[in-house]
Amino acid sequence: MSDTPETGRVLLVDDEPAFQRLGGSFLRDLGHAVTVAGDGEQALASFERQRPELVLLDLAMPPHMDPEIGLEMIPRFPGVPVVVLTGHGEHELALRATELGAWDFLTKPIDPDMLRFVVARALRKARLDGELATLRAATAVDDLGLVGQAPAITQLRGMVRRVAQTSVSVLVLGPTGTGKELVARALHGCSTRSAGPFVAIHCGALSAELLESELFGHMKGSFTGAYRDQPGLVEAAHGGTLFLDEVGEMPAAMQVKLLRFLQEGTFVPVGGRVQKRAEARVVAATHRDLEAMVREGTFREDLFYRLKGVVLRTPALSERPADVPLLATRFLHRVAPRTGFTAGALAWLTSREWPGNVRELKAVVESAGALILPGQHEVDADLLRLSSGDTSDDAAPVAGHLDPSAGPLDAALNELELRLVRDAMAAAGGNQSEAARRLGVSRVGLIKKLTRLGLR
Ligand SMILES: Nc1ncnc2c1ncn2[C@@H]1O[C@H](COP(=O)(O)OP(=O)(O)OP(=O)(O)O)[C@@H](O)[C@H]1O
Incomplete structure (x- = not known):
């Protein structure tokens, strides 16, 4: 379905059940594959899992219902167009959203024709961006084998x-x-x-x-x-x-x-x-x-x-961090063609120092590519951590040390989440924004977790 130019994978982020139902089925009838998320946290999880080509984002969402916090979400959907949904008369908010990187905005109540038009246009842009990136990647290497755009x-x-x-x-x-x-x-x-x-x-x-x-x-x-x-x-x-x-x-x-x-x-x-x-x-x-x-x-x-x-x-890789995704994708495609990285994996790759430079990056990516399971199309941050033997920062590998006799699944997952959050906070020196970045969640999402887990 997503191969036709006008349709694609859409993530609809809105807490109103009526709009979720109506907007969702309207878009599905047009041929789009729609995933619905009711709050920011769910939206980020769906983004990571489904790799949508377009995000429709209501700015006022639970628990805060504060559009200012909604604005902070926009950069958390890297690489895809974000169309924000605002209330009537919220022009200033819409403009600020576009300044922060939103591709377009729609005002509620939403006119179905406008929705169809804006979604099709945003998907076309996403496809063109993808083609451009492929072309860039092709020209970035040429016949010398030296990958990089820095x-x-x-x-x-x-x-x-x-x-x-x-x-x-x-x-x-x-x-x-x-x-x-x-x-x-x-x-x-x-x-x-x-x-x-x-x-x-x-x-x-x-x-x-x-x-x-x-x-x-x-x-x-x-x-x-x-x-x-x-x-x-x-x-x-x-x-x-x-x-x-x-x-x-x-x-x-x-x-x-x-x-x-x-x-x-x-x-x-x-x-x-x-x-x-x-x-x-x-x-x-x-x-x-x-x-x-x-x-x-x-x-x-x-x-x-x-x-x-x-x-x-x-140059050292740390002097050209923008080349890291480019190099990583090349190395991954050599061992696992037609696979990619999740947004969290890309964030992990670009946040590292790489003291062993390209050689180290290549080794980590190739071993992650070799460990990818049949039917899995994306390498995530956990797999990269595992391949790099990274047990120091972030806490993903603690899964391996969980006590299997810890009890029911929920209790075990809670314990895992508690450890991940606590370790990320410790590694970030108590800085919530940094800890949220390490965990791949929004700051608001982290605060909610801290409260729920009794860490705050
Ligand atoms: N710009 C690049 N594009 C693609 N692959 C690269 C790039 N730079 C390094 N590599 C790869 O990284 C690995 C290490 O590169 P290379 O052996 O040339 O580094 P080096 O600087 O000579 O290392 P050393 O100082 O340890 O001898 C090789 O597999 C090489 O193909």
């Missing part, structure tokens, strides 16, 4: 393209897991060397001796176990790109030999006497502050200048 990533893609056409050395700087190797691969992939080899080596993982042998190769008999001549990675990268990951960890003795290779294109295998030659574009990366290491004398200054022909920086 200005720093857009610039990075531009630089990669330009620098790829040259043979200058490139130094990629950025925190761990931010895509430094991905940048190196992209540089190789769109250069004229792309038909040649891409060879990567982690400079911190090996002792100086082993690193030298790996990079430059060794001659038979040069050390115990060297039974035959073995070419190194520099030769393997001939005509292509050599990626030196974590170059800041390179032992001092190796730094001199690497410098010679960079300056003259020559090297001598371990145990060899004859100088050899290879040609490879060198891309180096590190999460360390190389300039500080130069000042401290732990990294050679001449090598530093030689490596930093061009410097590219990969």
Whole structure:
């Protein structure tokens, strides 16, 4: 049904039974799938569960019947048009609602023709927004594989393209897991060397001796176990790109030999006497502050200048939070196509710091995608918490520790709710708005829960 342009999933939030009945059946007769909610809390729960394409929201609702509190609800339905329902003569309220992001308003008593028209128009807008987001997501990645719309990533893609056409050395700087190797691969992939080899080596993982042998190769008999001549990675990268990951960890003795290779294109295998030659574009990366290491004398200054022909920086994920949903959706679709995130899941994803950056985000999303149950189409915040092993903040995982002998279902659910709310309040340092955000409920909803649970 929701595939036809004029119909879709509508959430009708209104406490008046007569309007719920009449408005609901009028919309259903037009072909819409309608869910009805009688208060804000129910509305947020339905929003999370049903993923409506449009919300019709009465601003005056129980328990407060205060339109000011109704206005606070508008931003809690992200990504879908909200049409507010106001009383006669409440123009100022309607205008404030649109300022807060409402798409349109309807005045009660509602004219059926207007209702039909506004709903169809809002659904069309929702569909166009969806198509735009898909297009944006497609253009945000292009052929380099570097997903992101943040200005720093857009610039990075531009630089990669330009620098790829040259043979200058490139130094990629950025925190761990931010895509430094991905940048190196992209540089190789769109250069004229792309038909040649891409060879990567982690400079911190090996002792100086082993690193030298790996990079430059060794001659038979040069050390115990060297039974035959073995070419190194520099030769393997001939005509292509050599990626030196974590170059800041390179032992001092190796730094001199690497410098010679960079300056003259020559090297001598371990145990060899004859100088050899290879040609490879060198891309180096590190999460360390190389300039500080130069000042401290732990990294050679001449090598530093030689490596930093061009410097590219990969930003931490915390500097580009708007890219988190984009990246997460890409990663999720790879393991579970045609699935998505609930609003609560997106809020959880964007509220985290991600110290391990894109690598960490990818691991959490992929494992959540792998845990999704057959028939389930959305990853929710609990599943993400479970996948991330997050037992510290928010309290979802307490479900796993509930005592199964706690008694009837209601009592167990009450106990769970009590713990979730108490833990969220503690994690938020007593700040109700923050605790409400963590729980994915409105502040008013939280206050009601606190009162009911005797926590207030
Ligand atoms: N902008 C991005 N778009 C898509 N995937 C990304 C992006 N940045 C990082 N990734 C993915 O995140 C993971 C980590 O990236 P990568 O190994 O390139 O990071 P790194 O900075 O080299 O990490 P380290 O410093 O630990 O070596 C990889 O799976 C990579 O594909």
